[in-house]
Amino acid sequence: MIEVDEEVPARRADRTGASQHVRIVLVDDHAIVRHGLRSILEREDDLQVVGEAATAAEALAVVARTRPHIVLLDLKLSSGDDTEGLVLCEELTRQHPDLGVLVLTTFLDGGLVVDAIHRGARGYVVKDVDTTELVSSIRAVARRESSFDSRSAAAMVQSMNAPASGPSLTERELNVLRELARGLSNRDIGSKLFISETTVKFHVRNIMRKLAAASRAEAVYEASKRGLI
Known part of the structure; x- marks a missing residue:
């Protein structure tokens, strides 16, 4: 079921550098994970969770309705496909070019990190990252910067530096x-x-x-x- 908060106009940053609400949609197939993330993120004055979704179809609908700045996206959205989120990432960024997608997943693989970036994601962090680093990544993506935790960055560099002559298996x-x-x-x-x-x-x-x-x-x-x- 789609969970959407009543839409509240975002406070846009002015030229003096005043802060703004970063509007976030959480996409994860586990409700308990979404609720935990919501409780963590809404402790921050500048972060506002405006919707949640458990499936790709729900995510597309809630993003279209709430127009968030950030989608926090898990790659695994069903038991049958561990990387359904990659396809969703590509579709979200195609439909909403200004949207910042930050992948938050349990899967750490250099090829997946690179694939996610190719499909439009601006960042990639693993789920056991600490709260401070997650919040910093969200803010970075909201500023249109890229953000990776240290392990995702290392995996991506290793994958990109792998010899072109053959695959790099972990x-x-x-x-x-x-x-x-x-x-x-x-x-x-x-x-x-x-x-x-x-x-x-x-x-x-x-x-x-x-x-x-x-x-x-x-x-x-x-x-x-x-x-x-």
Whole structure:
């Protein structure tokens, strides 16, 4: 269900540098996360949460209605797709060119950071970032600056500096890939590596994307050709 606050006109900054309300929409499929973020952000005098959404369709509707300055966006908006937020990011920034999208997610991968920026995001932070850094990132994006926490920035630089001749797989992705080559299911891989089945699916999708593979078997074949396993 879309949650929208009654629209309150934003206080625009004047030429003297007076502060303004930064209007924010929260997009996350977990209500408890949205409510926690709201309670944290609304402690700040200059931040105002004007709406919430759990799905891409809801997000598009609430953004169109409330016209926020910032969308705080999770990449995973459903159990079936770990990166649905990337598609939403691209659509939001296409429809609203002045909108600042700040990705707030549990997924840390250089390729995802770069992809998010290519799709219009102005920043990328992981969910365990401290409150002060999150608030600073929101304010930076509101000023039309880019903002990344230290780990996201490092992952992005590593991804961008990877040799063009081959894909850059993380250590975790290589571990998942080795188990794929042994024919293990997602559930069995998760049990062996002590990670959730959902996380395994996320890594498998990333592996397939990086290897330009259409299937798990093709990913293993491509990895074998490149000497990755």
